[in-house]
Every structure is written in C-alpha cells, then in structure tokens.
Amino acid sequence: MATHTPSVIWFEKLKRGDVASVGGKNSSLGEMVANLQAKGVKVPDGFATTADAFRRYLAENGLVETIGAELDDFSKGRVTLQEAGQTIRRAILRGEFPADIAEEIAASYRELCRRADKPQADVAVRSSATAEDLPDASFAGQQETYLNIRGEAQLLDACRRCYASLFTDRAISYRVAKGFDHMKVALSVGVQLMVRSDLGGSGVMFSLDTETGFDKVVLINAAFGLGENVVQGAVDPDEYVVFKPLLADPALKPIVGKKKGAKAIKMVYATGGEGPTKNVPTSKAERAAFVLEDEDILTLARWAVTIEAHYGLPMDMEWAKDGETGELFIVQARPETVQSRREAGALKSYTISGKGRTLVTGHSIGDAIVSGRVCVIDHARDIGRFVDGSVLVTSTTDPDWVPIMKRATAIVTDHGGRTSHAAIVSRELGLPAVVGTGNATELLADEQEVTVSCAEGDEGFVYEGTADVTVEDVDLTGVPETRTRVMLNLANPAACFRWWQLPADGVGLARMEFVVNNHIKVHPMALVRFGSLKDEAAKAEIAELTAGYADKTEYFVDRLARALASIAASQHPSDVIVRMSDFKTNEYANLVGGAEFEPKEENPMLGFRGASRYYSPRYREGFALECRAIERVRKEMGFTNVVVMIPFCRSTKEADRVLEVMAENGLARGTDGLKVYVMCEIPSNVILAKEFAKRFDGFSIGSNDLTQLTLGVDRDSGELADLFDEQDEAVKWMIRNVIAAAHEAGAKVGLCGQAPSDHPEFAEFLVECGIDSMSVSPDSFVEVKRRVAKAEADGRRGAGTVPEEVLKHREEMLDEAIEESFPASDPPAVHWDERV
Structure with a gap:
C-alpha cells in the first residue's frame, strides 16, 4: 500500500536540512521556529508546500515535456530567452492543482486562520527554490513574493504564480550562469502570516x-x-x-x-x-x-x-x-x-589621484575604483542597447537586470541602500557600485567618461573623467609580532572598518577635528549660541543640518559620539586614542557659523589652539560638547577602550586647568578607567616631561610640530622645506629624552606621524629608544611592522637612553636604600649597572 507523501509541512516541523524538500528559505524559517523562538526570536507562523507537490503539478499538467523542449530550443539558439520563458510561464499559469494538493493547501490555510483567530488571514506567499541560499549563490530576488493574499482562491493563484516565477528570464539566465540544471530545481511555496509592516x-x-x-x-x-x-x-x-x-x-x-x-x-x-x-x-x-x-x-x-x-x-x-x-x-x-567567501589574508589598497570634479555621490558598494563610459538605461525593456564594459547608470535594478549587470564595469543607481538588489548583486559579481545617488540618471550622460570610486569609505563617488588609480595587494599572511605596538592613524569613521583585518594594536591617533569638519560641519559655539547668531545664512544652513534635533547641541554630541564609536569599534578592545579638537582659528572660522566666534590671528599655528581653548570663555562651552560626546561613547555605548589625548598643552598649569574642566564635564582622569594622554609637540613637554607625567597617563609625540618648534622652521614654508627634517639630531635628542623621562615616571609614550612610514631608519631609531608604540597610516602598516620586527630581532630594542640627571637620581636612591637595608659594618658588594 502506497504511503501518502505530504504536500504541506508546517514550519515547526521543518529544519535547515530540509532544503531538498522545501527549499532554502522555508527550511530556514522552520529551523528558526523550532529552535530560536524559545530564545526570543519571533517568526510569523506558517507552512510550506513541498518540492514533491511542485513536481506533481508539473507532471499532472503535462508540463515536464513542454519545459524541457523549450529550454532545449533556447540552449540551441532556436528561440530567444524571452520567448522560451514566456512560453513556459504561460503553460504553468494555465495548469490546475491536483485536487488533493489543492485541498491540503486550503485546509492548512484554514488552520492558519484559526491559529491567528482571523476568518480570512492575510498572508505572505513566498517562493523557496531547492537551489537557493547556497554558499556560492544567493539567487537574490530570483523568484516572486506576493503580499496581502487573502482567501483560498487567491492563495492557490499566488502559489501558481510562484511556480511560474521559477522560469522568469532572469531565473533561467542565473541558473545558466551558475551551472544549475533547470529540471533538477524544484519550488516550494511558503505561506506565512503577514506582519502589518504596512502600518509600521x-x-x-x-x-x-x-x-x-x-x-x-x-x-x-x-x-x-x-x-x-x-x-x-x-x-x-x-x-x-x-x-x-x-x-x-x-x-x-x-x-x-x-x-x-x-x-x-x-x-x-x-x-x-x-x-x-x-x-x-x-x-x-x-x-x-x-x-x-x-x-x-x-x-x-x-x-x-x-x-x-x-x-x-x-x-x-x-x-x-x-x-x-x-x-x-x-x-x-x-x-x-x-x-563570508572572501579570500582571507589578502587586502587591496586603492589610491586615487588626478580626479575630476565630483558628479554624484551615494552609498559605496565594494572597495574598488574603475573608469569607463556611461550607459544610461531608463527601463528594463531598453537593456538591449547596453554597451558591454560600460558604467551602467539606472534608477534601480531588479533581477531582470542581472544579464546586463554582469556585462558592466560598474553600476550607479538613483535609489537603493546597501542591502538593495543592486548592492547584493554587485557584490556577488565583484563590481563596484554607487547606489542611492538620487539623481545620477539626470546628471550623467551616455558616452561620458567617468571614474567610479568605492575605495574612500562608505560614501561612493562618481568623478568626471579618468583618474589615476594605484592598486596594491596588502599581504596579511606572515605579519610578524612585535613588542613595540604598531597602531593606526585613523580619522575617517566612514572608512575605519575597511582596515579591520590588519593585526594592529589599536588606534594611536583619531583626529576629532576631521570628524567635526567632515561629518558635523558646524562650529560648536554656533550651536550653543544658535539663538543669537547674526549670520542669517549660517543660521539657515544650521537649521537644515540639525533638522530633527530639538536641541541643536545634541546634533554635535550625537554625530560626534557615533563617529568616534565607529573608530573605537574597529579596533575594540585595543586602545583608541582620540585627540580632542585641534583646529587653528582660521580652520574653526571656516566651519558653518564659525566666523563670529574666532579671533583673527597672524600666526594661527602658534596661536589660540589646543589646550588653551578648552578652558577659555571663548570655547569652554564648545569643549563641553566634545566631553559629552566622549562620555557617551565610553559610558552609554560601552567603548571604555577610548583614551583621551590633549593637544598643544604648553605648560603644567595649563594641563591642570584642562583636567579640571574635563572633570567638570564628566571626564575625570582615572574614573571608570579613563586614561588621559598629552601630545608631546612643544619643547616644554620634553623639558618638563616628569611633571607632565604626573598629570597624564602617557605621551604621544607629534613629530611634525615638535620638529617645527625645535628647529624654528615653519613646516608649511616652501622656502625652508630643506630645513624641516624630523631626523635632525636636535629632534632625535628631544624624542630620545622624552621617552626615557616618560618611562622613568611610569608613563607610556608613542609617536604618531608619517616619519616611520617614510623612513625605515626612523622606525629603527624609535625601536632603539624603546618607544612603546608608533602609529602609522593603514597602507604602510605591514611594512612598518616588518621593519620594527627586524630591528627588534637584531637586538636593537632598548629602554631609551636615560638622561644623566636621571641616572644620578637613580644612583642616589639606590645608595639610600642600601644604607637603610644593611648595617654599615657589613655592606654588600654592589655593582651599579644602568641596565638594572
């Protein structure tokens, strides 16, 4: 006696291994209902028709031969893809469900209505193919979904249309490209209670x-x-x-x-x-x-x-x-x-120069940069005129566009986010795409030469003309470990996740002013004093930027906190050292609304900048917003790996005033593990290093400013460019001595600057001085790491050359300890060694 093969299986009886029976989508729904609802994950109730039901539908309607013949004619070029697909779909839609299958679906729908306590429940009817959601093929959007379906008749019709969607032109084309046998792929239909997201x-x-x-x-x-x-x-x-x-x-x-x-x-x-x-x-x-x-x-x-x-x-x-x-x-x-299928241990670094003006921007998909000629296609019916190797520009894409997306060099759309069809397929095809530009189809024209850049963070750019692009393979295999920590200089939160694979020891310099300039754009004091702003144009622009924020200052705190948190997340739990704002007055004045709050200075480089601003009545309220953002990152978001750094701190008196203001704004050094560093970029920081070390947990040497002030050379002067040398003996003396003094006082010391990236011998010098860390640009990280490892392997890592006065002090302390610990009549044999 033949056993009945069910045509319907409820989700709670399915598991992830049932792909052959109900397809990837429905087997996954069953897996979650059975295993994850108890863990709080809510999944709407429902059931699935089986692959056997689909095969019986085809067999009892005589469709197997029709489909096979049409696909054979297509493969041999006797009919077009469009003709084959249309013939097959029409035949499927004319079919009738076997009576027992129709009744089983209808009975299951009635039971679903009973469970939902609705006379005619609204359901989602989703296609689930037995070859979808595989590790190497997403089949994104290949088959249809029908929403807000009510009643038995509508449900059976929607199931029939799902069956037909297995043979849309795009689905046939995709299976050909992926090497799947059309006749071995079956379709299950998932019937799931609707979530009223139309109202949510x-x-x-x-x-x-x-x-x-x-x-x-x-x-x-x-x-x-x-x-x-x-x-x-x-x-x-x-x-x-x-x-x-x-x-x-x-x-x-x-x-x-x-x-x-x-x-x-x-x-x-x-x-x-x-x-x-x-x-x-x-x-x-x-x-x-x-x-x-x-x-x-x-x-x-x-x-x-x-x-x-x-x-x-x-x-x-x-x-x-x-x-x-x-x-x-x-x-x-x-x-x-x-x-999840990307090759591990390999990373490409793209740099772009000679780029033209920015034409459009949007969400960046992928990480490559390509140039090509634009081909604007407004409708899917016009895809026949697409030119192979062009930059496809369109409003949006759906699975019908896949055949020409495969022939494009890049894709640009008006609409869509990072999870849209265009984004998913572009990633799968390995194509750079800029989606959600808003107006690319209006601003770009056929035959126009453009460069599509997706290597500058999460914002993608389309530039006019052909830019110069350099591509380097960054090999992450075999990167050596080092005692000296090698950290990253990061400022752009939009690009920080790009470097997560680098085995870095944290972020040695995150520049707050970059975030303010690029992601906030408004002078903080213009937000604090918004009501009394005199510049009406600036006021209007600020009102537009801060739309949705009842409190204008919250716009600054919120955006700054999330941007810094992104950088902190990229290297968590390693230290991420955030330098508080270090704009010069002329740079602050260029922020929206900034001109009213900044004095005009002849030499802003040596003027009202860094620590001096934080306690000044001119900026104290603006600094309070910076502190609020850091407090939010550490306390509300949980990124206690954020270390605060104070730039351009001229004296210990100034250090005390800044630390006092920070404490007033919720950032007391030592509370909740907060570490506060100081930039070492002024000779006074070196001369009084021991005193600064009493106030701060560490130093970060800013070699540019330290060189400028040690040698008396304007770093931006073209006339004096030959004199600006970070490896000058006077500068190296400063670095060597501050490292030694910092270590003597128990403070950490690092260097953030380009010199270790540009000059191998400078990195080796820092290792010899016993520096704790150096912070470099991501693209030079691997090379610097190898240079440091070599210097350490050669035995050149030291504890720093100890200043003479420190040696003398050490010897005096040791002599005192010896006298206190041993009788004068029985002195031990002691040999002084500065290495101890």
Whole structure:
C-alpha cells in the first residue's frame, strides 16, 4: 500500500536540512521556529508546500515535456530567452492543482486562520527554490513574493504564480550562469502570516558589514511600509550599525551608526481592484523621522547575533515591525554569500589621484575604483542597447537586470541602500557600485567618461573623467609580532572598518577635528549660541543640518559620539586614542557659523589652539560638547577602550586647568578607567616631561610640530622645506629624552606621524629608544611592522637612553636604600649597572 507523501509541512516541523524538500528559505524559517523562538526570536507562523507537490503539478499538467523542449530550443539558439520563458510561464499559469494538493493547501490555510483567530488571514506567499541560499549563490530576488493574499482562491493563484516565477528570464539566465540544471530545481511555496509592516516598517539586516566583511557589527536597513521596496532598492532606507560584542550588556547602547534615508515612498495594502499592495508617498514627518527607536534597533541586533550563533556563519535576514502591535519579527534568514567567501589574508589598497570634479555621490558598494563610459538605461525593456564594459547608470535594478549587470564595469543607481538588489548583486559579481545617488540618471550622460570610486569609505563617488588609480595587494599572511605596538592613524569613521583585518594594536591617533569638519560641519559655539547668531545664512544652513534635533547641541554630541564609536569599534578592545579638537582659528572660522566666534590671528599655528581653548570663555562651552560626546561613547555605548589625548598643552598649569574642566564635564582622569594622554609637540613637554607625567597617563609625540618648534622652521614654508627634517639630531635628542623621562615616571609614550612610514631608519631609531608604540597610516602598516620586527630581532630594542640627571637620581636612591637595608659594618658588594 502506497504511503501518502505530504504536500504541506508546517514550519515547526521543518529544519535547515530540509532544503531538498522545501527549499532554502522555508527550511530556514522552520529551523528558526523550532529552535530560536524559545530564545526570543519571533517568526510569523506558517507552512510550506513541498518540492514533491511542485513536481506533481508539473507532471499532472503535462508540463515536464513542454519545459524541457523549450529550454532545449533556447540552449540551441532556436528561440530567444524571452520567448522560451514566456512560453513556459504561460503553460504553468494555465495548469490546475491536483485536487488533493489543492485541498491540503486550503485546509492548512484554514488552520492558519484559526491559529491567528482571523476568518480570512492575510498572508505572505513566498517562493523557496531547492537551489537557493547556497554558499556560492544567493539567487537574490530570483523568484516572486506576493503580499496581502487573502482567501483560498487567491492563495492557490499566488502559489501558481510562484511556480511560474521559477522560469522568469532572469531565473533561467542565473541558473545558466551558475551551472544549475533547470529540471533538477524544484519550488516550494511558503505561506506565512503577514506582519502589518504596512502600518509600521521593515527591512533587511546582515550580521556583518556588507562592504568590508567586518564581523563585529550588525547592519540594519529600514523603511516604512512593506519590505519589498528595501529589497528591490526602490527606496533609500535608514541605516543603523550596531557593535555586537557589547550587546550582551543591557545597560549599553552600542549603536555606532544612524543615518536617515530619504524614504520617499512606502508599500501599503491596496483596497478595491488595485491589487493587494501599492506604493504611496511618505509624509513629511515620516521622511524626517527614523523608522526604528533605539530599543528596536538593539532587539534586532541581538536577534541577528542569536541567529548567526545558531547557524554558525554570517547571515542575511529580513525583518518586519507590526504597526498594530509594535512587535518585531524575522521573516527570512539565509547565509550571507559574498564577504563570508572572501579570500582571507589578502587586502587591496586603492589610491586615487588626478580626479575630476565630483558628479554624484551615494552609498559605496565594494572597495574598488574603475573608469569607463556611461550607459544610461531608463527601463528594463531598453537593456538591449547596453554597451558591454560600460558604467551602467539606472534608477534601480531588479533581477531582470542581472544579464546586463554582469556585462558592466560598474553600476550607479538613483535609489537603493546597501542591502538593495543592486548592492547584493554587485557584490556577488565583484563590481563596484554607487547606489542611492538620487539623481545620477539626470546628471550623467551616455558616452561620458567617468571614474567610479568605492575605495574612500562608505560614501561612493562618481568623478568626471579618468583618474589615476594605484592598486596594491596588502599581504596579511606572515605579519610578524612585535613588542613595540604598531597602531593606526585613523580619522575617517566612514572608512575605519575597511582596515579591520590588519593585526594592529589599536588606534594611536583619531583626529576629532576631521570628524567635526567632515561629518558635523558646524562650529560648536554656533550651536550653543544658535539663538543669537547674526549670520542669517549660517543660521539657515544650521537649521537644515540639525533638522530633527530639538536641541541643536545634541546634533554635535550625537554625530560626534557615533563617529568616534565607529573608530573605537574597529579596533575594540585595543586602545583608541582620540585627540580632542585641534583646529587653528582660521580652520574653526571656516566651519558653518564659525566666523563670529574666532579671533583673527597672524600666526594661527602658534596661536589660540589646543589646550588653551578648552578652558577659555571663548570655547569652554564648545569643549563641553566634545566631553559629552566622549562620555557617551565610553559610558552609554560601552567603548571604555577610548583614551583621551590633549593637544598643544604648553605648560603644567595649563594641563591642570584642562583636567579640571574635563572633570567638570564628566571626564575625570582615572574614573571608570579613563586614561588621559598629552601630545608631546612643544619643547616644554620634553623639558618638563616628569611633571607632565604626573598629570597624564602617557605621551604621544607629534613629530611634525615638535620638529617645527625645535628647529624654528615653519613646516608649511616652501622656502625652508630643506630645513624641516624630523631626523635632525636636535629632534632625535628631544624624542630620545622624552621617552626615557616618560618611562622613568611610569608613563607610556608613542609617536604618531608619517616619519616611520617614510623612513625605515626612523622606525629603527624609535625601536632603539624603546618607544612603546608608533602609529602609522593603514597602507604602510605591514611594512612598518616588518621593519620594527627586524630591528627588534637584531637586538636593537632598548629602554631609551636615560638622561644623566636621571641616572644620578637613580644612583642616589639606590645608595639610600642600601644604607637603610644593611648595617654599615657589613655592606654588600654592589655593582651599579644602568641596565638594572
């Protein structure tokens, strides 16, 4: 007696190994329902039709021969892809479900309605192919999904259309490219209770950074309405980045990135004869707001960590928030297929010069730079005129575009975020892409020569003309370990994740002023005194930049804190030394609203800068905002690896005043483990090193300014360029002596500057002096690390040349200790050795 093979299986009875039966998508849903709901991860209830049901549908409608014949004709060139696909889909849509299968689907739908306590539950009907979500093939968006489906008749029709979508032109083309046998791929249909995200929001998240592969963050994209717009790239979503290692502490909020997307449209339920869904414009209030509150962001990130831990590999997930109940749900999860397959131990470094003017900007996808001629394609029906090797410029892409995306050298879109279809496919194809530009199709023209740059952080650029590009392979295999810590100079939070693979010992210099200039753009005092600003143009610009912030100063604190937290996350738990702002007055004046608050100086390089500003009535309130940002990074976000550094501190008296102001603003040295360093860039820092060491935990030698002030040479003077030499004996004397004095006082000392990168002998000199660390640019890290290792292997690492007065002091202290410890009549035989 034949046993009945079920046509429907409920999610709770499925596991991840059931891909052959219900496809990758549905087997994963079952895995989560069975194993992760108990851990707090919510997944909507539902069931899946089986691959056997699909095969019976084809067999009992006589479709196997039809499909096989059409695909054979296509492979032999007798019909076009479009003709073959259309014939197959029409045949499938004309078919009828075997009666027992139809009844099993309908009965399961009735049971789902009973479970949901609804007479006619609205469901999502999702395709799940038996060859999707594989480690080397994402099949992103290849088959269809139908939302807001109600009733048995609509459900069966949606299932039939899912079956037909297995043979869309794009799906056939993708399988050919990936080498899959069309007839061995079957389709399961997932029927899942709808989450009313049409009234809330939805999106996509990854358990790593999609561009760099940095595996300590969760990336979340969010838009209002149903999730198809985010997946398809039809909307520019919000983006949130969360640091995973600190999520376990419920008291912390390690959200290191929050960017507001345009979110111009949202997909909602349609009424009447419009179909099940439609797109409508978002309100002005929705466009100005974030889709998710911080607690929702953290909940999703924690779920991402739970899901990744269960599967044991990086994951790509879709989520939805119910606008009626406020509940969050995971509606899909699949393995991430690009970064997780990247070759380990290899890193490419791109540098660009001779670039033309910036034409458009958007989200950077990938890390390469390419040049080519533009080919603007407005509609998928026009893809036949695409020129191979061109830069494809279009509004947005869907799976129908994949055949020409494979023939492009780069891709630029008007819409979409880092989890859109264009972004996912570009990564899989290894193509640089700039997505979400807003107006590329308007500003770029056919045949125009451009350079597409995705190697400058998370912002991508399209430059006019052909730029000069240098590509270097950075080999990370066999990088030696060193006693001397080799750290990184990082300032751009948008690019810091790019270097996570370097075995660096932290960040030796993160320049706050770079963040202020590029990510905040407003003078902090113009935010503190916004109400009394005289410059109306500046006031209008500030109002636009700070939209959404009721308190203008919170704009500065929030953006600065998240930017610095990104840098801190990239090297956590190693030290990240953040130098407080060190603009000169002319540079501060160039910030929006800055002219009203800055004096005019003849020589800003030696004027009102660094420590002198922090306690001055002119800037004290601005410095308080800097302190608030650091306090937030350390206490609210949890990045206690952040070390504060004070620049251009001229005297110990000034040091005391700065430390007092910091303490007043929540940054007391030593409290909660806070370390405070001082830049050593003025001769007085060397001369009084022991006194400065009583006030600070460490020194960081700023070799540029120290050279300038030691030699009396303006570092920017073309006339005196030959005299500016960081390896001058006077400068080296300064460095040698401050290292020795710092160590004598128990303080750390490092150097942040370009000299070790440019001059091998300078790196060796620092090792010989016994420096604790040196901080270099990321592109020179590996070479400097090797130079340091060689110097250490040659036995040249020292403790620093100890100044004569220090040696004398040591000898006197030892003599006193000997006299106190031993009777005068029985002195020990003691030999003084400065190495002790």
